[in-house]
Amino acid sequence: EPEVTQTPSHQVTQMGQEVILRCVPISNHLYFYWYRQILGQKVEFLVSFYNNEISEKSEIFDDQFSVERPDGSNFTLKIRSTKLEDSAMYFCASSIEGPHTDTQYFGPGTRLTVL
Amino acid sequence: AQSVTQLDSHVSVSEGTPVLLRCNYSSSYSPSLFWYVQHPNKGLQLLLKYTSAATLVKGINGFEAEFKKSETSFHLTKPSAHMSDAAEYFCVVSITLTNAGKSTFGDGTTLTVKP
Numbered sequence: 550e551p552e553v554t555q556t557p558s559h560q561v562t563q564m565g566q567e568v569i570l571r572c573v574p575i576s577n578h579l580y581f582y583w584y585r586q587i588l589g590q591k592v593e594f595l596v597s598f599y600n601n602e603i604s605e606k607s608e609i610f611d612d613q614f615s616v617e618r619p620d621g622s623n624f625t626l627k628i629r630s631t632k633l634e635d636s637a638m639y640f641c642a643s644s645i646e647g648p649h650t651d652t653q654y655f656g657p658g659t660r661l662t663v664l
Numbered sequence: 665a666q667s668v669t670q671l672d673s674h675v676s677v678s679e680g681t682p683v684l685l686r687c688n689y690s691s692s693y694s695p696s697l698f699w700y701v702q703h704p705n706k707g708l709q710l711l712l713k714y715t716s717a718a719t720l721v722k723g724i725n726g727f728e729a730e731f732k733k734s735e736t737s738f739h740l741t742k743p744s745a746h747m748s749d750a751a752e753y754f755c756v757v758s759i760t761l762t763n764a765g766k767s768t769f770g771d772g773t774t775l776t777v778k779p
Contacts, residue, residue: 584769593769655708
């Protein structure tokens, strides 16, 4: 069964450094998402992406964050200058249709630790 | 705007007894509703979803949920708990006027299953 994959599984970085989290969505999916889950807290929406542009973003997704689909298979989340509070599990998801009608398939997550 | 409230942060049951995880939602429009499960150090797995078809939805592993518009509820049930059901459960609401948008997660309910 096709699945969403994410790399790396765990990323450790120093505060102020740039990180890129990578995701490979399911191949025929058209909608892509990033969520994060700070340890012990709820899963929070960051951004959705469709047709090569951001379709919606939350207040968390400020200028430090960016997303890109650099080729036909990868979907990346970049954090330009990491802060301690960016430490969290980051989940990528994809769906064939939009979130209202279709299931979002989640990847296993990347645990980001900012020191 | 949309929101979701999981009424219990922790639920503890004995193996073989019924499970009830409660979820209420708020939405200005017809919502789609999902239940996801997250096992320790794992990603998010879809249990079931409601997208305006039958109000009683059956999912994987014997779980089901009933959409009750009058009560704005989407409670998750299982007739007989299994040890492997111990996990974190998230109720998710999604609404959008276009096909883009986001999903909103509840705070989660931790299910403990006692032998």
